[in-house]
Amino acid sequence: MPEAVRYLILSDIHANLEALEAVLDAAPDGTWDHAVVLGDLVGYGASPNPVIDLVRALNPIAIIRGNHDKAACGIEDGSNFNHVARVAALWTGESLTGENREFLRSLPAGPVTIDEHVEFCHGSPFDEDHYIFDTDDARRALDAGERPLCLFGHTHLPVVFRRIGDTYDGFLPEGSVDTLLSIEPEVRYMVNPGSVGQPRDGDPRAAFAIYDSRGPEVVLRRVHYPVDAAQRRIISAGLPASLANRLAVGR
Ligand code: ZN
Numbered sequence: 001m002p003e004a005v006r007y008l009i010l011s012d013i014h015a016n017l018e019a020l021e022a023v024l025d026a027a028p029d030g031t032w033d034h035a036v037v038l039g040d041l042v043g044y045g046a047s048p049n050p051v052i053d054l055v056r057a058l059n060p061i062a063i064i065r066g067n068h069d070k071a072a073c074g075i076e077d078g079s080n081f082n083h084v085a086r087v088a089a090l091w092t093g094e095s096l097t098g099e100n101r102e103f104l105r106s107l108p109a110g111p112v113t114i115d116e117h118v119e120f121c122h123g124s125p126f127d128e129d130h131y132i133f134d135t136d137d138a139r140r141a142l143d144a145g146e147r148p149l150c151l152f153g154h155t156h157l158p159v160v161f162r163r164i165g166d167t168y169d170g171f172l173p174e175g176s177v178d179t180l181l182s183i184e185p186e187v188r189y190m191v192n193p194g195s196v197g198q199p200r201d202g203d204p205r206a207a208f209a210i211y212d213s214r215g216p217e218v219v220l221r222r223v224h225y226p227v228d229a230a231q232r233r234i235i236s237a238g239l240p241a242s243l244a245n246r247l248a249v250g251r
Pocket of ligand 1: 040068
C-alpha cells in the first residue's frame, strides 16, 4: 500500500500575492503534505519577489517553469508575447532580485513525475508551451502522458479531460462549489486546476486544487481574495491598467 499523500496544486500565480495568500489561508499547512507549482509564478502581477519568496517557503516537491517565468528571467526574450504581456515581462525582469532570477532560471521544463500515478506540466506533456483548450488538444496530451493523471496549467481555465477506452471527453467544474473528481482505474485524466492569480473563466476567485492519493481524488477549489488590493499594486507599479481591470472580471 503506497503512502497516502495530499498535494496542494498551484498554477499560474502570476505575481498575485493577495491571491496566493488567500489560497494558503483556505488550504493551510497540515491540510496537505506537499506543494506542487505548475509554472508561471510571475508575469502580469506586481509582486514577483514576494510570490517567489512565499512559494520557496512552501518547499514544493516539484516546480515547473512557465513561459512567463522563462521570459522574466531571460531564458526567452518574450518576442512571442502580446504587447501587454511583454511590458509585464520586462517590468518583472527588472524587478526580480538576483537570487530570484537565478531561482527561475533553475526551474525545469515539464513534465515532472514523482510517482507512478501522476505527472505535472505547464502547457502539455508533449510541449511545455502548448495550450490545451479543447478535446482535440487534450486527445494528443492524453495519448502522450506517461501517467494516468496529468495536472497542467497555462490556459488559466479549470477543466477536466478524460480518455475512457477509445472515448475522449471533457467537462468544466461546477461554478460556485468545489468539484470532487474521483480518479477511476483504466481512465486517463488531464486536469487543469485553473489559475491562482489571473483566472480567465469569468470567475474572479483564485483557483487551485488538492490531489489526494488516498482516493485517489482531485478537489478543484475557488476562493475569494482582495482583488482591489492586487489591482492597486499593479497600478502603482506602473503596469498596464488592463492587467488590473481583468482581475475584477476573471478574464
Ligand atoms: Zn499563465
